[in-house]
Amino acid sequence: MNRLGFMSYNYMGWSAEAMTEEARRHGFAYVQFDPRQAVQVMDERPLSPERAEKIRGLFEDAGISVVGLSGYTNLMNPNLAKREQKLQQLEQMIDLCSAYGTRYIATETGSLHPTNSWKDCEENRTPEAWDELLRVVDRLRARAAKNGAVLLIEGFALNVLATPEQAADMIGRLGSEGLGLVMDPFNYLTQDDLHSRAQQAAMANIFERIGAHSPVAHAKDSLYGEEGFTTPRVGAGQADWNIYAALLAERLPDVPLILEHAKPEETAECLELVRKAFHHAAGK
Structure with a gap:
C-alpha cells in the first residue's frame, strides 16, 4: 500500500514535539504541514526560514518527512484587497518550501461567493472567473518555478x-513547470457519482485526468447530507474506499497518501479502514 502521512491540522493545538511523537506511534512517514500553524516553535515568526528548519528537524528526528506545505487560501476572494494580501502570504510560503525540505505546496482555488469560500455561486461558472483563476495560478506557478518548487x-x-476536466485543462494551458495537482477524488465526486454503480467510472476518470500530475494523494471521504457537500474523515462518508485503494495501488503506488480531517482519537480507526481497503484491493 502507499506510504502514509497526515495533515498537521489534524493535531491543531498540539506542540510540534507531541505531534511528532503521536505520528511516530501511528507509523506515519510523512506530514503535510501548514507553516501558519502554532506548534510552540518560534510561533512569533511563523514564516521565517529559521522556524521552518527547526520544525523540519523535529519531524526528521522522528523519521517523518515534510511531503508538502498546506498553503490553503481563497485564490478568488471577491475582496481584491484581502485576496492580494493572502496571495502575498502564499508567495512567502512558496519561498519556504526548500527550508522545509519539500518541493510542494498545496492550495484549493476558492470561490467568488461573497461571504463563504466553501460555497458555490453562479459567478464561479463564468469564463471570466476561469480566466481570472488561470491568471492568479500562473502568477503563483511562476513564483514556485523560480524557487524550484511546485504549486x-x-x-x-x-x-x-470544480472538476477533473478543469484541472486537466489548467495543466494543458499553463504547463507543468512549477504546477501540479493533488490526487483527491473525494473533492470532485458529485452526488450522482456516489451511486454505487457510478463510483468506479467516476474515480477512474479522475485518475485518468489528473493522475500523471499528482505527486501527493489525500485520504478522506465524500458526503452529501443535510449540510450539503462535505468531505469528512475516512469512513464517515459515501465513497467506496475499495475502489480508491485499488486505483492507487495500480496507478500511483509510490505517491504518499495523507490522512485528512481526522481527529487524533479517530486516527487509528481511519488507518485501519485504509489498510483494509488496500488488503481488499490486493486480494482481487
Whole structure:
C-alpha cells in the first residue's frame, strides 16, 4: 500500500514535539504541514526560514518527512484587497518550501461567493472567473518555478476549479513547470457519482485526468447530507474506499497518501479502514 502521512491540522493545538511523537506511534512517514500553524516553535515568526528548519528537524528526528506545505487560501476572494494580501502570504510560503525540505505546496482555488469560500455561486461558472483563476495560478506557478518548487492545486466541487476536466485543462494551458495537482477524488465526486454503480467510472476518470500530475494523494471521504457537500474523515462518508485503494495501488503506488480531517482519537480507526481497503484491493 502507499506510504502514509497526515495533515498537521489534524493535531491543531498540539506542540510540534507531541505531534511528532503521536505520528511516530501511528507509523506515519510523512506530514503535510501548514507553516501558519502554532506548534510552540518560534510561533512569533511563523514564516521565517529559521522556524521552518527547526520544525523540519523535529519531524526528521522522528523519521517523518515534510511531503508538502498546506498553503490553503481563497485564490478568488471577491475582496481584491484581502485576496492580494493572502496571495502575498502564499508567495512567502512558496519561498519556504526548500527550508522545509519539500518541493510542494498545496492550495484549493476558492470561490467568488461573497461571504463563504466553501460555497458555490453562479459567478464561479463564468469564463471570466476561469480566466481570472488561470491568471492568479500562473502568477503563483511562476513564483514556485523560480524557487524550484511546485504549486499543487486541489480541486473542489464548490470552487472555481470544480472538476477533473478543469484541472486537466489548467495543466494543458499553463504547463507543468512549477504546477501540479493533488490526487483527491473525494473533492470532485458529485452526488450522482456516489451511486454505487457510478463510483468506479467516476474515480477512474479522475485518475485518468489528473493522475500523471499528482505527486501527493489525500485520504478522506465524500458526503452529501443535510449540510450539503462535505468531505469528512475516512469512513464517515459515501465513497467506496475499495475502489480508491485499488486505483492507487495500480496507478500511483509510490505517491504518499495523507490522512485528512481526522481527529487524533479517530486516527487509528481511519488507518485501519485504509489498510483494509488496500488488503481488499490486493486480494482481487
